[in-house]
Amino acid sequence: MNNNMMEIKNLSAWYDRGNMVLSDFSIKLAEHETVGLIGLNGAGKTTFLKTLSGLLPSFCSEAITFHGRPVKLRSRDFKLCRYTVFAEDNSFQYFTFREYLSYVFSAYGKNLPDVSVLMQGFHFENYADILLKDLSTGNRKKAFLITAFALKPQLLFLDEPVNGLDFESTEYLYQQIANYKKYGTVLFSSHILESITLTSDRVFVLENGQIRQTFERGQMNAADIREALHYENDI
Numbered sequence: 001m002n003n004n005m006m007e008i009k010n011l012s013a014w015y016d017r018g019n020m021v022l023s024d025f026s027i028k029l030a031e032h033e034t035v036g037l038i039g040l041n042g043a044g045k046t047t048f049l050k051t052l053s054g055l056l057p058s059f060c061s062e063a064i065t066f067h068g069r070p071v072k073l074r075s076r077d078f079k080l081c082r083y084t085v086f087a088e089d090n091s092f093q094y095f096t097f098r099e100y101l102s103y104v105f106s107a108y109g110k111n112l113p114d115v116s117v118l119m120q121g122f123h124f125e126n127y128a129d130i131l132l133k134d135l136s137t138g139n140r141k142k143a144f145l146i147t148a149f150a151l152k153p154q155l156l157f158l159d160e161p162v163n164g165l166d167f168e169s170t171e172y173l174y175q176q177i178a179n180y181k182k183y184g185t186v187l188f189s190s191h192i193l194e195s196i197t198l199t200s201d202r203v204f205v206l207e208n209g210q211i212r213q214t215f216e217r218g219q220m221n222a223a224d225i226r227e228a229l230h231y232e233n234d235i
Contacts, residue, residue, distance in 0.1 A: 005031045005185055006066050006155065013044075013051045013059035013209075021047045022059075022209040029155070032181040036196040037189040039206030040229060045189035046087065048206075049159045052187075053084040080108055083153040085144045087160035093133035097124070097143040100132065104147055118146045121172040138164035149176050156180060158188035162195050174198050193225060205229060 011025040022044045029035060037045045050056040054074040064071055071078050083104075092100050105112045119125050122142040132140055141164045148156055158177075162170050177199045180186050190196055196203050203215040203225065215225060 003031055004028050004068075006064075006071075008061060008064050010062040011048075011051070011059060011064075012061070013047055013056055015047075015056075015058065017058070020209060022051070025210060027204065027211065029185050029187060031185060033201045034177060034181060034186045034199055035188075036200035036203045037187065037206055038191065038193070038196050038203060038225065038229070039189075040191070043206040044209040045206055046159055047209075049084060049086075049157050049187070049189060052155075052157060053082070054079065081153055082155035082157060083148050083151050084157040085141070085148050085159065085161060087163050088137075089140070089144060090133075093131065095132055096130060097128045097132065097146070100143065101147055101150070104151065108151060108153075110151065113150050115146055115150045118149055118176075121176070122146055122169050123166070136164075138166060138169070141165060142169060145173065145176075149180070152183040154184040156184060156186045156188075158186065160190055161188055162190060162192050170195075196225070 006029040007027075009026050011022055012020055013022040013025075014020050025044075025048065037048065039045055047056065051059050052073060057074070064073065066078060066081070092103075095103065101115065102112055119128065122145065124139065124142045124146060127135060127139050127143070132143060135143065141161070145158075145161065148158070161173060161177075165173060174195065177186055177188065186199075188195075188199075201217045204211045205213040205215070205225065207229070
């Protein structure tokens with residue numbers, strides 16, 4: 001295992017203080033690894049990613065460190081180290097993909113790259129100059145995914161990234177996730193077992209806002225993860 005990039009101790013998060021979504025949630029992310037979060041609806045996957053992304057201020061924790069130093073999740077320095085693709089995102093509706101890409105790279109202080117290979121891989125070539133609000137759900141997801149993989153942040157958070165994608169784009173997404181370790185660490189949530197087992201070095205099974213079980217590479221198989229989820233049907 002590589003050195004820890006990020007460590008979170010005893011995180012609790014809520015929308016209503018009387019109803020905790022996450023409680024005593026602890027996790028370590030190593031450098032250059034892919035970590036999957038899987039759980040049934042309501043397990044807390046999206047809430048955790050929203051918290052890490054600075055979108056949920058109602059949380060507390062014993063400690064949060066990044067490269068061994070305390071970090072504030074909403075600080076500018078940390079924001080420049082991570083990028084999140086959410087399951088549903090209706091922001092920047094009146095930007096085209098090219099305008100959004102330019103805006104993001106300017107905000108992160110990076111030079112705008114050639115994204116033609118990513119656009120071809122996601123079959124997005126014909127949609128780059130259409131307003132994001134006029135794109136289908138799947139193509140809007142592709143716009144944010146292309147931006148994410150082009151940006152190459154140290155921490156890449158993906159919330160249900162397969163949702164809305166066609167088969168070929170899903171296969172290409174798996175390739176991008178699997179190859180991302182040369183650039184940084186991927187933390188992604190999914191309820192699709194295939195996406196977890198094909199790409200992850202470790203898998204955390206979430207239930208009722210806590211990590212119920214951890215699977216390391218070599219220990220992962222669909223039957224064991226399904227049993228940990230207490231779910232008998234295919235997911």
